[in-house]
Amino acid sequence: MTGEREVVITSSADVVAVRQLVRSVAIEVGLSLVDQTKIVTAASELARNALVYAGGGDVRILVVENGHRRGLKLIVTDDGPGIPDLELALTDGWTTGNGLGLGLSGSRRLVDEFDLLSGPGKGTTVTVTKWAR
Amino acid sequence: MQRVPVLKLGDVLIVSIQIDLEDQSVLALQEDLADAVVDHGARGVIIDITAVEIVDSFIGRMLATIAGMCRMLDAQTVVVGMRPAVAITLVELGLSLGGVRTALNLEKGVALLDHIRSATP
Numbered sequence: 001m002t003g004e005r006e007v008v009i010t011s012s013a014d015v016v017a018v019r020q021l022v023r024s025v026a027i028e029v030g031l032s033l034v035d036q037t038k039i040v041t042a043a044s045e046l047a048r049n050a051l052v053y054a055g056g057g058d059v060r061i062l063v064v065e066n067g068h069r070r071g072l073k074l075i076v077t078d079d080g081p082g083i084p085d086l087e088l089a090l091t092d093g094w095t096t097g098n099g100l101g102l103g104l105s106g107s108r109r110l111v112d113e114f115d116l117l118s119g120p121g122k123g124t125t126v127t128v129t130k131w132a133r
Numbered sequence: 134m135q136r137v138p139v140l141k142l143g144d145v146l147i148v149s150i151q152i153d154l155e156d157q158s159v160l161a162l163q164e165d166l167a168d169a170v171v172d173h174g175a176r177g178v179i180i181d182i183t184a185v186e187i188v189d190s191f192i193g194r195m196l197a198t199i200a201g202m203c204r205m206l207d208a209q210t211v212v213v214g215m216r217p218a219v220a221i222t223l224v225e226l227g228l229s230l231g232g233v234r235t236a237l238n239l240e241k242g243v244a245l246l247d248h249i250r251s252a253t254p
């Protein structure tokens with residue numbers, strides 16, 4: 001029930017595995033269907049970013065508690081090039097690839113807590129939490 | 134990688150996504166559909182996402198790309214069966230899918246295609 005789950009991302013099939021695992025933990029934690037969909041979508045964006053921009057990474061999925069509330073925490077880490085300007089990276093529509101530039105900014109809107117830690121040569125870690133209501 | 138089958142019904146192509154889409158499958162579907170539209174001279178494409186549990190920016194972009202590509206190949210696209218939770222999430226993610234026509238279900242999608250075609254002969 002508690003205990004941590006981990007998926008190593010090296011291919012787009014692993015991104016699908018992350019979505020499936022996040023879905024099952026979100027159900028276990030008691031998130032509503034809409035909130036399950038939001039956290040799975042955010043997980044998909046963050047895992048894909050690690051794959052595309054860093055060549056791979058690692059996703060940890062944790063059940064967290066705050067008083068009587070339970071939540072799902074995701075920690076997505078990679079050892080890639082990092083992001084030089086965090087403000088810019090969190091702007092809707094900003095992309096260095098050929099995406100829509102919505103992965104980071106959109107994920108931030110889909111979750112309750114969002115933390116982005118990155119810098120040139122330091123890799124990237126994104127931590128997000130969604131609480132059951 | 135799993136491939137999504139493209140079915141032909143008269144001059145309409147029907148794609149019903151029944152798998153958890155990985156990015157490679159999404160790209161393959163775009164290509165398969167473009168080929169199928171040209172090979173069959175299709176005038177309409179229906180993409181059924183009833184079974185799709187999430188649409189992220191990659192899958193959303195595919196839907197927009199397919200709609201744009203089909204329009205250039207003289208076919209109209211309708212996406213049917215979007216789940217309410219998916220619609221709410223898409224809007225919050227920031228994807229409005231402005232250029233993509235939608236209908237609630239397959240039957241309404243077919244009716245919409247008929248309507249579009251009677252309006253633009």
Ligand SMILES: Nc1ncnc2c1ncn2[C@@H]1O[C@H](COP(=O)(O)OP(=O)(O)OP(=O)(O)O)[C@@H](O)[C@H]1O
Nearest residue numbers: 049053089095096097099100101102103104124190
């Ligand atoms: N893990 C990462 N490592 C290095 N750079 C990253 C990482 N994640 C995001 N970035 C940078 O931040 C930019 C914005 O990311 P975001 O996910 O918002 O958009 P995108 O991936 O370009 O497009 P989309 O996700 O909408 O398809 C990226 O183009 C990339 O330059």
Ligand SMILES: [Mg+2]
Nearest residue numbers: 049099103104
């Ligand atoms: Mg992205």
